[in-house]
Amino acid sequence: MALIVQKYGGTSVGSIERIKAVARRVADTVDNGNEVIVVLSAISGETNRLVTLAEEAGCVSGGREYDVVVSTGEQVTVGLLSIVLGAMGYEAVSMLGRQVPILTDTFYSAAKIEDIGEGNIRRELGKGRIVVVAGFQGVDIEGNITTLGRGGSDTTAVALAAALKADLCEIYTDVEGVYTTDPSICSDARKLKKISYDEMLEMASLGAKVLQTRSVQFAKKYDVPLMVRSSFNDAVGTLVCKEDKDMERAAVSGVTYNKNEAKISVVRVPDRPGIAMKLFRPLSDAGISVDMIVQNISHSGHTDMTFTVPEGDYNTAMELVTKTAKDVEADEVIGDKSIAKVSIVGAGMKAHAGVASKMFETMSAEGINMQMISTSEIKISCVIEEKYTELAVRVLHDAFELSAGDVEEEII
């Protein structure tokens, strides 16, 4: 008998019919002799509706009452699924964050999980019940409702799986798994059978929006195997787990892209200590996260500094940087919103030489200019003109032979 945590996202519980389909899947898992903990998101669109109400009421940046409002979406779905399971003859009991309890800090709307009590869930499982937990929400030490931030239901599922030492955490969504790249750009994109936590982190944070980054970090920390799969069919998904030997055979596991960044260059900055701090402190104070940073070598006491920011923060960032540039007597500030970041990700890179040069050759052969380059142990990213995004993704996908048949190893 295995203990399985199943998390279903918003589209998977998007209607009563979809919730009934989820119930059948949960029931099948129980019938196969497993104990099941279900974690649910709100009905798709519901959280947005609630956020809009809170904003119309005058809420600007979360807070205690915001959490009271937005946490109701998951409360509705856990009640509904428990009703459906009950009507099917399966004993189910819903639990809110406070009932588990999922204890968090008091940072409303962006709370971090501090502790999970396993006693209540174990007791209900012991009675042969299915436990249906509301995702995204927790409770602070004083009994106030907290929420974990958008996408927090993935984190709830992984944290529960870790706390209860579950054998598997299944993340059901509206895609079949993690692909070598975006299938809408590259028709021969292939579903990966396995991917390491680190690769998944790079894939997720680079724009493959399958799993919330925080939940993958959590899974990695507690070594929780994650199976990403679709709730709309029975296809085998992608297992996200510890790096193993099989994974090292391919140098590159996937190609990702992100069109939602903008580039800002500060030209001829005086090259002296403290300049970078002066430039970036106002941005971080404004809550703007700077991604790639490139600083050229110094010429006659001056350097050029280029970096990327999320496109939504572009205007604010330009204002702040222009002000700082004046203060530090830089020549000028040049902004560019028509850029994209394209990256190759692979744990195998560490063992394979020449991955970077192959990437650069491929881009060059197509005449795509790489405006910025940044590398880590398992990924290489470059900034290019936005209009070349699809072309770059396709040629890189081909160059690293990502569509070449299925990976052969069996799922663990």
Place this chain on the structure above:
Amino acid sequence: MALIVQKYGGTSVGSIERIKAVARRVADTVDNGNEVIVVLSAISGETNRLVTLAEEAGCVSGGREYDVVVSTGEQVTVGLLSIVLGAMGYEAVSMLGRQVPILTDTFYSAAKIEDIGEGNIRRELGKGRIVVVAGFQGVDIEGNITTLGRGGSDTTAVALAAALKADLCEIYTDVEGVYTTDPSICSDARKLKKISYDEMLEMASLGAKVLQTRSVQFAKKYDVPLMVRSSFNDAVGTLVCKEDKDMERAAVSGVTYNKNEAKISVVRVPDRPGIAMKLFRPLSDAGISVDMIVQNISHSGHTDMTFTVPEGDYNTAMELVTKTAKDVEADEVIGDKSIAKVSIVGAGMKAHAGVASKMFETMSAEGINMQMISTSEIKISCVIEEKYTELAVRVLHDAFELSAGDVEEEII
């Protein structure tokens, strides 16, 4: 400084704009030097939406998970009002049933309040905060969410007012108060300045849907003065309070009617002990509440038994009664859905002779046949053909001079 409980119904919080209007009223009450506890219903239509979802999920008659789902409506409004008040510069804190706590028994979906802790509310009031409590919901001893049944927010407000010994409990709704009769039938219906708990109970249970019956019983038991008024304007409402001398001046306070009943007659039932029990037990087992019961005098060992049931239960009741009638060898069962009940209500009846005969004369003068009659200390009801309802209400309203100018006494 007075402690005031203000309860706002679904239409009063029916949109963000309406919630902002509520916030201004609450703020005004605070600015006038009062401590305020607000109790809210769900946004109008929201509870019905949630009930429909629960029913589509397979819920047949409430239960733990039903309560988890339907209690979210009030959670949303208390969060939203607290956000609005905060944005206006007033410190407000929302409280769910469990946070007050409003302790109930474990009869899900129809729970009764057992105890209210006043410590948490007092502490927040002591900090100068407005406390915004979710109506309709409570918590059982094990921390499960319970709900009080439809209209339960009135009960929440009255119970809180009683527990905290509030000076006044204001019930804000979409009508300006309690009228001598339905203004849509009788254009000269007059708003009452005062009405006793008992009269209000008869008015409410007879069909004047302003206040939930249970909340009036509660208010009577704990002597909580209730002011029923509109949230859409500043008109003075109707005070529901203990009977006082002023009230005795008029024999009749109001005329009410109910078209949603049906009449069932069992003809020539053998008149022996236990027959009534045999007839009504199956109905009460089926959850059908029988209202008026009339039994004629016995002729040659047989009697006729007539009673009314809610129109929605008519078909089930007819089936059950027809079966029993056969068992006890009654001659036949006759049903009639085209009836209405018209009643006059007034605490003054006790001191005034001739009220009943005046009612009967009035009906007779219009040629309206009274099919059944039932009386209590402060009301007289009769069943008539449904098509005469409006006529009967108007002539009774005139006969008892209910439109004759305003009551003169000042509001307490």
